[in-house]
Ligand code: PLP
């Protein structure tokens with residue numbers, strides 16, 4: 001089902017809010033650009049897409065999103081280089097993952113052209129909202145939810161797909177201290193952990209609040225069966241450096257297949273860093289911390305980029321990471337952001353000019 005950009009109805013705002021935004025002091029995801037892309041799924045098909053002013057949405061109280069949680073999303077960024085050219089990073093991977101999530105939540109898949117053409121058109125309209133300062137980008141939030149009404153516990157018959165944008169700075173300020181979870185689970189075998197389903201995040205808030213009350217910013221989830229193996233953090237995949245080897249855990253139906261994760265693995269290999277993708281026991285982390293072979297821990301994700309972890313807590317004990325110079329985390333962050341922001345050649349073919 002191909003669409004062409006000339007079919008997208010564009011209704012521009014008469015009062016841009018851009019001059020009220022302090023672009024030199026951006027938080028993550030808290031101010032929104034002037035427009036959003038909207039496309040409704042009704043009568044078994046996607047309707048004419050629109051770009052309209054960012055605005056509230058009216059829904060029936062019986063809309064199934066409120067009752068049965070059919071809600072999925074993606075996270076991407078648009079980057080602007082010094083010449084003002086705009087780039088996306090591996091956008092097809094987000095589109096494919098959105099449709100993997102849609103399938104698992106019994107929601108309609110979005111034709112790739114609706115997504116890609118709509119996004120590119122939106123970015124043209126919102127070009128002035130894309131920050132170019134180092135460490136900032138236009139965070140893009142594509143999401144879809146059930147608008148169809150009824151209390152019957154079954155998939156809705158109508159949905160709304162929206163792409164909204166937020167000029168954003170860093171997700172975390174400074175190093176992150178994490179708590180390795182011993183009791184709660186983020187996901188389970190056969191569940192929806194691999195999908196970017198809204199409910200996966202709702203289920204994390206309470207245990208994460210308990211961790212925050214103890215002084216940690218994030219939880220590292222462990223496998224739901226034994227809680228012996230580390231899996232991922234709330235919004236990031238996890239990397240561990242033991243001596244000179246960079247490790248991360250294999251994805252599974254409990255873990256999000258992160259685009260940053262697989263990019264970091266490819267860049268690390270190209271840099272000559274030994275990588276290993278294998279299960280990592282909490283006891284291995286503790287032993288490596290105690291014998292000095294644990295050199296680095298960091299999280300990787302679109303919002304978080306690469307966020308160094310300063311220490312972790314487990315069973316009421318804290319473990320500190322060493323303060324190193326020239327870390328893998330810093331090197332890999334520079335390499336990936338240089339590719340994303342067009343500061344270097346893109347040997348992997350990941351950058352897409354808008
Ligand atoms: N894991 C979870 C649970 C996430 O929410 C995210 C963020 O999108 C990631 C990992 C990292 O994925 P990506 O690198 O594709 O942004």
Ligand code: COI
Pocket residue numbers: 074075076201234235301302303304
């Ligand atoms: C992203 O990194 O894009 C995410 O979706 C994480 C989000 C939960 C803030």
